[in-house]
Amino acid sequence: MRIHLSSVFVDDQERALRFYTDVLGFVTKHDVPLGEHRWLTVVSPEDPDGTELLLEPSGHPAVGPYKSALFEDGIPATSFAVDDVRAEFDRLRGLGVRFTQDPLEMGPVTTAVLDDTCGNLIQLVHSD
Numbered sequence: 102m103r104i105h106l107s108s109v110f111v112d113d114q115e116r117a118l119r120f121y122t123d124v125l126g127f128v129t130k131h132d133v134p135l136g137e138h139r140w141l142t143v144v145s146p147e148d149p150d151g152t153e154l155l156l157e158p159s160g161h162p163a164v165g166p167y168k169s170a171l172f173e174d175g176i177p178a179t180s181f182a183v184d185d186v187r188a189e190f191d192r193l194r195g196l197g198v199r200f201t202q203d204p205l206e207m208g209p210v211t212t213a214v215l216d217d218t219c220g221n222l223i224q225l226v227h228s229d
Contacts, residue, residue, distance in 0.1 A: 105152065106154075107154055108154065108156075109155075110158070110168055110220070111158065111217075111220065114156055114158060117219040121154070121217070124198060125181075127143035127145060127154065128143060128145075128146045129141070130143060130149070141155065142154060156219075159220065177214055177221075178223065179221075180212075182226055185227060186204045186211040186212065186225050189225055190204050190213045190225070199215065200214060201215070202214035210228050210229070212226045
């Protein structure tokens with residue numbers, strides 16, 4: 102068994118797609134129209150057949166309170182592995198990305214937390 106798909110709820114799928122591809126560097130895997138929304142997934146260009154991230158619309162009534170609570174408490178919706186948290190922090194900050202947590206070493210891991218502009222906090226992590 103392995104993880105095939107994970108998702109983040111996004112306020113605007115088009116804005117999310119631009120952020121996750123143009124800024125974070127993911128690539129579109131699937132973009133299928135489904136009424137007013139889309140089945141919209143991205144993957145790492147380093148692993149195009151790996152785990153897909155679904156940019157899922159936030160329309161369900163339970164999503165708003167859930168996302169708000171996580172965001173207000175500073176809890177990331179998901180975590181992405183990077184080779185060098187400090188280098189990604191510098192690169193992304195240079196692109197105007199807002200971070201809620203600067204790189205922080207915590208034993209064998211270094212993390213940073215960014216705002217994805219779509220209602221989520223995303224953690225970047227590197228394990229030594």
